[in-house]
Amino acid sequence: xxxxxxxxxxxxxxxxxxxxxxxxxxxxxxxxxxxxxxxxxxxxxxxxxxxxxxxxxxxxxxxxxxxxxxxxxxxxxxxxxxxxxxxxxxxxxxxxxxxxxxxxxxxxxxxxxxxxxxxxxxxxxxxxxxxxxxxxxxxxxxxxxxxxxxxxxxxxxxxxxxxxxxxxxxxxxxxxxxxxxxxxxxxxxxxxxxxxxxxxxxxxxxxxxxxxxxxxxxxxxxxxxxxxxxxxxxxxxxxxxxxxxxxxxxxxxxxxxxxxxxxxxxxxxxxxxxxxxxxxxxxxxxxxxxxxxxxxxxxxxxxxxxxxxxxxxxxxxxxxxxxxxxxxxxxxxxxxxxxxxxxxxxxxxxxxxxxxxxxxxxxxxxxxxxxxxxxxxxxxxxxxxxxxxxxxxxxxxxxxxxxxxxxxxxxxxxxxxxxxxxxxxxxxxxxxxxxxxxxxxx
Amino acid sequence: xxxxxxxxxxxxxxxxxxxxxxxxxxxxxxxxxxxxxxxxxxxxxxxxxxxxxxxxxxxxxxxxxxxxxxxxxxxxxxxxxxxxxxxxxxxxxxxxxxxxxxxxxxxxxxxxxxxxxxxxxxxxxxxxxxxxxxxxxxxxxxxxxxxxxxxxxxxxxxxxxxxxxxxxxxxxxxxxxxxxxxxxxxxxxxxxxxxxxxxxxxxxxxxxxxxxxxxxxxxxxxxxxxxxxxxxxxxxxxxxxxxxxxxxxxxxxxxxxxxxxxxxxxxxxxxxxxxxxxxxxxxxxxxxxxxxxxxxxxxxxxxxxxxxxxxxxxxxxxxxxxxxxxxxxxxxxxxxxxxxxxxxxxxxxxxxxxxxxxxxxxxxxxxxxxxxxxxxxxxxxxxxxxxxxxxxxxxxxxxxxxxxxxxxxxxxxxxxxxxxxxxxxxxxxxxxxxxxxxxxxxxxxxxxxxxxxxxxxxxxxxxxxxxxxxxxxxxxxxxxxxxxxxxxxxx
Numbered sequence: 001x002x003x004x005x006x007x008x009x010x011x012x013x014x015x016x017x018x019x020x021x022x023x024x025x026x027x028x029x030x031x032x033x034x035x036x037x038x039x040x041x042x043x044x045x046x047x048x049x050x051x052x053x054x055x056x057x058x059x060x061x062x063x064x065x066x067x068x069x070x071x072x073x074x075x076x077x078x079x080x081x082x083x084x085x086x087x088x089x090x091x092x093x094x095x096x097x098x099x100x101x102x103x104x105x106x107x108x109x110x111x112x113x114x115x116x117x118x119x120x121x122x123x124x125x126x127x128x129x130x131x132x133x134x135x136x137x138x139x140x141x142x143x144x145x146x147x148x149x150x151x152x153x154x155x156x157x158x159x160x161x162x163x164x165x166x167x168x169x170x171x172x173x174x175x176x177x178x179x180x181x182x183x184x185x186x187x188x189x190x191x192x193x194x195x196x197x198x199x200x201x202x203x204x205x206x207x208x209x210x211x212x213x214x215x216x217x218x219x220x221x222x223x224x225x226x227x228x229x230x231x232x233x234x235x236x237x238x239x240x241x242x243x244x245x246x247x248x249x250x251x252x253x254x255x256x257x258x259x260x261x262x263x264x265x266x267x268x269x270x271x272x273x274x275x276x277x278x279x280x281x282x283x284x285x286x287x288x289x290x291x292x293x294x295x296x297x298x299x300x301x302x303x304x305x306x307x308x309x310x311x312x313x314x315x316x317x318x319x320x321x322x323x324x325x326x327x328x329x330x331x332x333x334x335x336x337x338x339x340x341x342x343x344x345x346x347x348x349x350x351x352x353x354x355x356x357x358x359x360x361x362x363x364x365x366x367x368x369x370x371x372x373x374x375x376x377x378x379x380x381x382x383x384x385x386x387x388x389x390x391x392x393x394x395x396x397x398x399x400x401x402x403x404x405x406x407x408x409x410x411x412x413x414x415x416x417x418x419x420x421x422x423x424x425x426x427x428x429x430x431x432x433x434x435x436x437x438x439x440x441x442x
Numbered sequence: 443x444x445x446x447x448x449x450x451x452x453x454x455x456x457x458x459x460x461x462x463x464x465x466x467x468x469x470x471x472x473x474x475x476x477x478x479x480x481x482x483x484x485x486x487x488x489x490x491x492x493x494x495x496x497x498x499x500x501x502x503x504x505x506x507x508x509x510x511x512x513x514x515x516x517x518x519x520x521x522x523x524x525x526x527x528x529x530x531x532x533x534x535x536x537x538x539x540x541x542x543x544x545x546x547x548x549x550x551x552x553x554x555x556x557x558x559x560x561x562x563x564x565x566x567x568x569x570x571x572x573x574x575x576x577x578x579x580x581x582x583x584x585x586x587x588x589x590x591x592x593x594x595x596x597x598x599x600x601x602x603x604x605x606x607x608x609x610x611x612x613x614x615x616x617x618x619x620x621x622x623x624x625x626x627x628x629x630x631x632x633x634x635x636x637x638x639x640x641x642x643x644x645x646x647x648x649x650x651x652x653x654x655x656x657x658x659x660x661x662x663x664x665x666x667x668x669x670x671x672x673x674x675x676x677x678x679x680x681x682x683x684x685x686x687x688x689x690x691x692x693x694x695x696x697x698x699x700x701x702x703x704x705x706x707x708x709x710x711x712x713x714x715x716x717x718x719x720x721x722x723x724x725x726x727x728x729x730x731x732x733x734x735x736x737x738x739x740x741x742x743x744x745x746x747x748x749x750x751x752x753x754x755x756x757x758x759x760x761x762x763x764x765x766x767x768x769x770x771x772x773x774x775x776x777x778x779x780x781x782x783x784x785x786x787x788x789x790x791x792x793x794x795x796x797x798x799x800x801x802x803x804x805x806x807x808x809x810x811x812x813x814x815x816x817x818x819x820x821x822x823x824x825x826x827x828x829x830x831x832x833x834x835x836x837x838x839x840x841x842x843x844x845x846x847x848x849x850x851x852x853x854x855x856x857x858x859x860x861x862x863x864x865x866x867x868x869x870x871x872x873x874x875x876x877x878x879x880x881x882x883x884x885x886x887x888x889x890x891x892x893x894x895x896x897x898x899x900x901x902x903x904x905x906x907x908x909x910x911x912x913x914x915x916x917x918x919x920x921x922x923x924x925x926x927x928x929x930x931x932x933x
Contacts, residue, residue, distance in 0.1 A: 034623060046578065064574040081567065088554075088765065126789070140522075161621075161786050299532065302613055
């Protein structure tokens with residue numbers, strides 16, 4: 001006999017379980033869930049991926065490739081799986097030894113410094129967990145964390161869950177109507193400086209940026225770095241798309257700027273590097289005295305990530321280390337492949353009357369839909385995206401989801417497309433967009 | 443050069459400048475390298491920064507005067523992880539990684555997982571879609587398989603999408619429970635001996651762990667079975683109060699191997715209902731039950747489903763601890779809070795691994811109740827190893843406590859009378875014994891006091907935990923060491 005619920009109120013629960021002819025009245029008069037969950041229960045991915053699945057939409061929404069990972073990485077995984085016993089059992093908590101060693105070598109070369117594989121690196125379950133460990137390790141009640149908008153949506157709830165206060169500073173288009181590239185979206189140094197207070201503990205940057213695709217220039221990072229040093233603030237640098245830059249844009253690691261290694265946690269992702277988002281292998285790299293705290297969080301929450309996946313990623317990185325800069329390198333091939341997909345999608349959007357912002361890096365492109373706007377309750381881009389899924393079978397993501405509540409209303413005229421898709425998908429999307437003839441809607 | 447002198451002069455104007463300044467000066471003057479300044483004390487750096495400003499120079503030039511740019515690094519860890527940095531596994535796994543040491547310490551098999559499970563993973567990895575993100579709260583085929591298996595075991599319909607969360611190992615489920623349902627100021631009752639992560643997780647959630655030990659039944663000086671260890675009912679009742687948010691139970695228990703009998707669980711259930719508390723039931727070893735014993739799920743007792751989260755593990759079920767997949771099962775009104783934690787911590791688990799576990803579960807679900815079902819065949823295989831392990835521990839003069847379930851066995855080493863006074867004084871006897879045993883006997887276990895609180899250290903420090911889910915060659919090697927124990931013992 002299944003239990004039935006009567007009279008559920010917020011914070012109270014009244015349940016009656018009828019079984020074995022016994023009746024127990026159970027009333028939980030105090031709050032069930034911990035306070036740290038307040039206000040972080042909504043999640044855009046849960047909502048929109050369900051919708052895309054329900055309507056079987058052509059999915060340019062969530063950011064994952066729908067083409068295969070490169071053969072060498074798939075082979076590495078199969079080999080790891082077929083390997084000895086140890087591949088299926090626990091490995092070192094802070095990262096599988098072959099993986100941390102090659103990451104230290106690889107990023108040591110990129111940064112031009114010695115990185116200690118045992119002290120300076122933590123392997124995590126995706127970059128997501130690296131972000132989580134960073135916030136949990138470093139942010140206390142009352143600490144402020146500066147977040148640059150638009151931001152990958154998880155930063156804000158993670159800051160909140162750690163008891164911190166998010167302080168937002170938006171990237172703004174240089175002048176409206178002319179902002180055709182992500183490079184045209186910039187921070188105002190004065191506005192940024194104004195956000196630093198004695199309570200500021202950290203700033204989160206994401207370059208290349210999701211959803212905008214901006215690749216922060218060295219000078220822009222220097223402004224941020226100067227403020228970090230001046231105010232003694234930690235920098236959490238989410239660089240998961242670091243290899244995906246286009247049109248000659250160069251990815252710069254803020255940790256490489258003077259005075260920054262000591263105070264920066266740099267986060268990366270195997271999923272984005274090797275187009276295998278489902279493997280959930282990521283890492284955080286930084287100075288020992290900071291990393292030790294991330295490790296404490298990790299050992300008390302997850303303990304370690306899957307061994308075989310780490311082994312495969314290690315093999316992948318060794319290969320990339322050996323052929324770095326050559327045309328065999330996947331880190332070179334992938335951006336070249338995506339370069340064209342990006343242009344193609346941009347042209348298609350333009351041809352049907354939407355205004356794309358060409359990204360300098362990353363997986364995504366945003367398009368300005370303000371030509372079609374009207375005013376109503378739910379943010380315009382949310383309504384537009386839902387309509388687009390239901391009526392046209394095309395899934396995208398509303399960009400205001402990447403903004404703080406206070407700035408959402410200013411940025412509800414953009415939707416985000418993921419172009420890291422195989423040609424068949426882009427063809428299908430093109431079909432939908434071309435048939436639609438948006439101009440007629442104006 | 444000039445820069446350095448100016449800094450030094452400026453600093454000279456400030457009182458309290460001390461020895462470290464010499465290093466600052468030389469660093470600034472010579473290398474202009476930020477790294478040099480890391481060696482300088484924070485106070486000196488603070489004064490440096492002030493000195494720099496006083497000297498009238500504008501903000502540091504781009505290539506560094508490191509002394510100024512390297513401002514005090516005040517970054518301490520967040521309070522929630524204060525004191526949680528020690529970890530017995532981190533301490534002992536590196537020591538035992540020495541290949542000449544017979545490792546019966548950390549709990550993982552050195553026997554291979556079933557081949558169909560490995561093949562399932564290899565196959566899954568070849569499917570493109572399986573290499574990309576899946577549903578955050580659990581891959582659909584896996585949560586459906588879990589709802590079938592556990593629906594049958596619990597005798598109820600389970601909603602795969604609302605009553606199940608897939609996590610990174612049993613560990614991830616425990617963490618999600620704590621973060622979702624335990625608040626600052628709450629109390630959580632933990633039964634000793636306990637899997638060591640329970641206490642730090644409760645503390646990280648800002649709550650107070652309240653410990654209650656299992657003890658040998660009254661009158662028993664030595665115990666030969668984990669069934670001889672029981673809770674004192676009055677003592678248990680006294681631990682519950684209005685602040686108690688949850689009790690955490692582990693059955694079969696790690697490290698003891700005790701399987702809580704129905705009456706024992708009923709007593710706990712009655713208290714949960716009376717005091718309106720939650721129950722987190724860690725049942726990762728649920729299939730490893732030896733003859734004559736039965737695993738009972740506390741969630742199936744009357745009034746308990748609504749207030750219990752039950753935790754399971756693919757790693758322990760299929761001997762693939764390195765896959766780190768586990769699950770939480772419970773009523774929607776509890777599981778949805780775990781899901782909220784999940785979407786804000788990891789978001790999703792690896793896809794191909796989940797697909798492979800789903801396949802494995804489907805296969806064994808068809809065979810449930812039959813001897814060829816892995817859930818039963820593993821237990822049968824381990825029972826023989828258990829008995830063998832108990833025998834060889836005895837032959838060394840140790841007194842093993844034979845477990846009813848799980849893959850660990852504790853052994854009392856008192857009779858060996860091993861003098862360890864020459865070793866580090868402040869460590870409990872079992873830590874010292876284990877270290878000595880690794881060094882002198884090339885055999886590794888885990889000290890029992892890693893699994894208890896400070897108050898019960900005296901009670902537990904004569905036990906070492908041994909893991910017996912090991913291939914025959916490992917057990918042979920262990921046997922060789924243990925049988926020759928008294929011959930090699932040094933005074």
